[in-house]
Amino acid sequence: MNLQIVLGRAASRVQSVGAGMALGLAAWAAIFAGEAYAETPVAPPPVALAPIARAAGDGPPLWVIRDADSTVYLYGTIHLLKPGTAWGSDKVDAAFDSASDVWFEVTSPDDQAAIMPIIQQYGLSPERPLSSWLTPDELATLAIAAPAAGLTAQQIDPFRPWFAALMIATGPLTAAGYDPKLGVEMNLRTRALAAGKTIHGFETIDQQIGGLARMSDDGQKTYLRHYLKTYGTAAADLDRVVAGWIANDPAAMAQYAHENGRAISEETHQIFMASRNADWADQIETLLAGSGTSFIAVGLGHLAGDDTVQDLLAARGISVIRQ
Structure with missing residues (x-):
């Protein structure tokens, strides 16, 4: 199998990876630049989505920010879900339907044409193969884990x-039935396109x-070693996260954010959570200077635990109310 085919498989996998920043990498296109908000072309989806099964109780949490002429909803998402997962709720549907603009981490979660050149630039280092980074025991785990991602240890080296x-x-995660096509953003994006909403x-x-x-x-080695150590429990861990998210359990959601950020390393937390959240808070503050209703859907870890978007906004005097 040549490198191009290997990278094609890898690009497909990158769209669906789990936990922390990995979950955040479920989408890839850009539209925010300077003080202007670019827009994506709006086109109807090829097929209509079936209604999402309703969650028991209130369902996953939703936050709202309001000023004199603006309303902004914040919704924490899970980027991969199993078929039939019941996460729908009336409050989220009403908030989403009321918005003219929908915001994601990035705009297009399946743009392999954009992903491939970046992977080729940043993701490969054949002059320093992966096997030179790891211990013999870690290499043995890698050899077991790589086939589940459609790769051999030699191809991933x-x-x-x-x-x-x-x-x-x-x-x-995919072996356990988790599917990025069933993730929250994919559902909301298709619904937004069908309704003629502007996507950012x-x-x-x-x-x-x-x-x-x-x-x-050192940070990269720590990051890789985390996934090698948690490979065997990853699916059960995500099962627990999804259950806590659907049950609107603050402690479970905070634990998830910690386990996939600061518990790996402080560098992981700063790169994957804190710095991105601060940038998003800046953009939300700019958004509030305008008018209208927006719905923001970003990975759950950014709205739970330490240095959340809500906390950063509150520190600026912006009230974020849990619905």
């Missing part, structure tokens, strides 16, 4: 550690991947 970590994170993104593909690629060598 040219990958840089951060990129290999994303591949390893994916395998046990907080980040560019290069910004997202660049954060990973610029991790220190």
Whole structure:
């Protein structure tokens, strides 16, 4: 199998990877630049989505920010879900339907044409193969974990550690039935297109991947070793996260954010959570200077635990109310 085919498989996997920044990498296109908000062309989806099964109780949490002429909803998402997961709620539907603009981490979650050049630039280092980074025991785990991501240990060897970590994170989740096509953003994006809403993104593909690629060598090794250590429990861990999210359990959601940020390393937390959240808070503050109703859907970890978007906004005097 040649490298181009391997990278094609990897690009598909990157769209669906789990936990922390990995979950955040479920989408890739850019539209925010300077003080202007670019827009994506609006086109109807090829097929209508079936209604999402209703969650028991209130369902996943929703926050709202209001001023004299603006309303902004914040909704924490899960980027991969199993078929039939019941996460729908009347409050989220009403908030989403009321918005003219919808914001995601990035705009287009399946743009492989944009992903491939970035992977080729930042994700490969054949001159320093992955096998030179790891201990014999870790290499043995890698050899077991790589096939679940559709790769052999030999094929994954040219990958840089951060990129290999994303591949390893994916395998046990998809094997357990988690599907990025069933993720919250994919559903909301299709609904937004069908309703003629304008779609925006907080980040560019290069910004997202660049954060990973610029991790220190020690940070990359720590990040990869985390996924090698948690490979065997990854699916059960995500089951627990999804249950806590649907049950609107603040402690479970905070634990998830911590486990996939600061519990890995302070560098992980700063790159994957804190710095991105601060940038998004800046953009939301700019958004509030305008008018109208917007619905923001970003990974759950950004709205739970330490340095959340809500906390950063509150520190600026912006009231964020849980619905």
